[in-house]
Amino acid sequence: MSKLNISPRQKFILEILCRQNCWVKGQEIAVELGVSVRTIRNDIQQLNTEIGVDPPLILSSKRDGYIISNREKALELLKQAEASQDTLPIYPDERANFILKRLLFEKTEINIYDLADELMVSDCTIESDLVKVKKIIEETPCDLSLKRNSDNIFLEGTEESKRNLLSQLLFEEAGNNFLNISKYDSYFEDFNMSVIQDIVLSAIKKNDLVINEIGLLNLVIHIAIALRRIKNNYIIEDSPCLESFLNTNEYKLAKDIAQGLSEKFGINFPQQEILYIGYMILGKRILKSKYSSFHYLENVIETKYIDITQKLITSIYNNFGINFSEDEDLLVGLAMHIKAMDSRIKNSITLRNPILDELKHRYPFIFELAVYLSNEFYKLTNIQMNENEIGFFAPHLGAAFERLNQKTALKKKVVLICTENLKDILSFKIKTEFGNKLELIDVLSIIEYDKAKNMELDFIISTADLQSHFDMPVIFISPFLDNKDIQEINKQLNFFEIAMNVRAVVSRIDCAIVEELFFSDLDIDDSFNVIKFMANNLYEKSYVPPTYLDSVIERESLSSTSFGNMVALPHALVMNAYRTAISVAILKKPIEWGDYKVQLVFMFAINESDVKNLQSLYKYLMQILDDPYAVSRLIKAKKFDEFKGIILDYYTVT
Template sequence: MALNKRQERIIAMMNDANEWITGKELSKLLNVSDRTIRSDMDAINRYYDENLIESNLRYGYHLNTEVFRTLDIELAEPIPQTPHERCVYIIQELLFEKNELNITSLQDKVFVSEYSIDNDIKRIKKMIEPYPQLKLVRSKNFIHLEGAEESKRKLYKDLLAEETQGNFLNLNNLAALYKDFDLLLIKDILEQTLDKHNYHVREMAFPMLMIHVGIAIERIIRRNYIQTDRKNEELKQSQEYKIAEEFFHSVAKKIRIEIVDDEVALLALLLMGKKGTNYTKDLVSMSHSMSSDEIVEGMLEIIHNDFDIDFCQDSDLKIGLKMHMQSLMERQMKHVEVSNVYLQEIKRKYPLVFEMGVRVARYLEEQLGEEINENEIGFLSLHLGSAFERANLSGKYRVVMIYPHDQALSNMCVRKVETRFGERMGIVECLNFFEEKAILRIKPDLILTTLPLKHDLDITTIQISLFVNLEDESRIFQALNLLDKKRFQKEFQEGIKGMIDPKFFYTDLEAASSEDVINFMCDNLYEAGYTPKDFKESVLKRESMSPTSFTYSFAVPHSFDVLSKKSNISVAVLKKPIPWGAFDVKLVILLAINEEDRYMLKMFFDWLSNAVSDANRFATLLESKDYNDFINRIVE
């Protein structure tokens, strides 16, 4: 006799939860009696003739994952279990799947009463209050979302940011998914191997690398090997191959796995990143009219068009997707299907990320003429979710929270901090105690602790209360402002030093007019190949419109519309002040900036606006004796 719908839901729910659940909790979720739950558990185990559901008088029920993996069970969609999860689910359905939802059908899907759905509708209305153009409308037994497309996309992106919020690639969370080995131990082995070879992997790329490593080891343990045609003698001579080989040998000593040449080759190619494409043919273009580069660009365009999320500048994502396309084509050609230990985790906890994966998979099916299964969608979602998290955290300060084990109070503390300061910082990890090794691995900009803490690391540390009062907020605010100042100073120092070349720095320059100075400085840049021929003409044209001189005896001439070939800030300290517009000028700063470095202009003018508000500080620049003296004074 087949399982009924409720029993299928029980298996799905227990797989989602991945922990012990009491019969009382299940009975409330499914709106049935404890006795019915006991009967369902017996029926499930009899149906599969296996002890799929384990029971314990104290803890309740638990899904036996070992047995689950051996059974061919097709799970229903993950069930949103908390009110917030249901609200996000409903919004997602209204945004992407259906124009309107039938409330009765919705109750059956999420296993809650009409009363619960009514409360969810109230919560959603509250959630969309910051979007005045959006309105949740109920008409009899249906609900739909009204409003501008732009507002709907903004709502989606904000929910997506809340969904990931620094936890999407949290290695501690990911490690819990592996039952047969310790992913954090594997991470330590990889880091030690990389250090031994003095090989650097970018911090933001490391979590995705560990995801691939975890999947590879899981495959090896289960003897679900993948064969690749991309290994060759040239690849085997590379440093990356030697690192990958040594890494797997070190892992084998700890958890007794086989050394699989194909997995070594795949890890070596991953370490290589973009360089890895030099070792292999483009498997996409070999069987299709498009190249893998064109396919990846199409994927990013779909994301941009459908979700208004621009990943076009994310080189890590482009490389990752291109490498994934190669592996995908290899699997499709060999008719190999791989399991994805992360699939249910993504579908359950990150449905909006998974939605992006689904859209990209549809595009791939159209272009490749191949069916993309859920496991593959899960892999694509990992790449996209990681890219979104990188984009969402870029520019934010990385913060570690240290608090005791009182989970309820601690969660409240974290939420208050994120609500108040989420736009400026991201909590990348929460710890119950301070451990120097862990902190050095995370490399945070700031530590927030609810416990008294002293350490020798050069990391700003603020003690706050679990209740985050106004005094705590003030301390955090001041710490972030100080970090802003340090960040600006560091970026400005690095940028300005690279832009001001000693050979275009002049002291005691003699000139009779502003035109003399501009001619001299522009001619030198042109002769050195820094600027095009019409650059000087554009600078003079800009001056004729309105002189670029300011009080405190300086001028900042720049091109009207002609970009330089190579960015440079040319500086002249004049021997004697000369008339320049309404002021006498002694310091001339000529800006010659190309397209790539336009961001430096804003940084320079930010510095300038601060400098001119301090007459004494600016006056010291006019006393600069040489290039080094000027640089030291400008970055003070």
């Protein structure tokens, strides 16, 4: 087939079916793409006609829905479609973001009928998308509002709010690739992103400063947005400036950056735009490069920030038994972060955290430490951190936890099996990504795979599906080692870590999940009342003190405990249960819980004697709750013994 002529929506249908790799009902696909079941049926018929293979690539069943008949062929076609297609937004949320970006980037007003034609959807669908646009704006801390003038729409609000919202949308769209600066080039065709980054880094180096990756990217994105807006004569509003700010390193750096940008792009920066860059810098973690150790830190940062940081580190040890007291990198990083955060809060600067959802999902225990610290920080300072700021705490803690584990952890032994032309690049990527966790024993070509059978290995990484040839696990990766591959390897590493203590963990879970705390077909339609019902039951059965419910609600207010895959894990901030227990509720129907739909709820009540086991408990359960098939089985389980059996048997079955 020379060219695959399919629509963007049809491409997404293929992706959904490849991702699930099992029967999927048309209604499920329709809901995900925001169209009718009839549209899905027509699209699949057209897809099969266009692809023209026998049997059809997509098989259909009135009872079961749709399934891919040849996954390898489907993946090949998807790559072809990806290379030859400028994809329009398909999902309702994507269309809403597209409309918002158009309003923020291009012009003050947009005709809704022109939008419908461009996006190849009906006028009715556009009206529905505008409801989502309004919701996005309402949920964003800004003064923007969507206005309508007959058949035209426009945004009303301050220039600063428009730029902040645009930055947020770009980060969200980039997803896990947010640190790849080239991902943003298409939005700034007149201003090469790498050139902007070089100008910023040059100014930072000139001033003997350093900046972390996320802070740099945030700054570069905001500057690129400012350049494009200034070019279109949208200037930031005048804001009062303290005379003292003009003498700061942040303002000096902002002037140097503005000068470099003006020389390169021929755009004049008014004083208020230089101040805007200065205030953005104030909110980033930028510090004198020579002050990266605790000895010098005392000379450049107020004592109060060091004292707060030391108290937070002590509180982690007192409540979780994790000793970070000798980790100088954590003390320096956290103290500088708290100083920068204090500046952001005082100057009303909101910093978007592009990896918040990933942190909550992939590193629940580390994120829980961050939530705990945010509450301790509030007790010490009376400053309430938002969810984005809590997320910025997590990488500091995660890195410290990793350093602590590396002192005793043994690397897993692996072999890479791939084609000759991929050996160098893939082995380099694996060593870069997993150098502290994996020992790459050898790199074999696919025809040499038999050699691996005589090696002492923990598992194999391969670009060919060789699982049937080995008794040990084989991680099947793409030739590019993408984010999905990295997650699969991390999942295997987590599996090994859990398996080492699986008997002990399973025993604790066996004791914690009991029939008197199990509820199936629970008919409650909002998260607050689910929490209230489960917490009150724990109290009535003498598992928790009377303050437990308030503590769970307080924890939920800091950051939602739902994380996707239909699951929520509510729990108290304080580990003071009379005895450790896990209450379980299977809801009669999914409900809104934070940003996700939830139907399966695990409520943790942890006694202080079990705090030391919390991480292994989280890891074990998250391995199960991250598996869509396992979650589906758990939700369908009506009997307690069946439900508990699925959990306890998980590691003997998978």
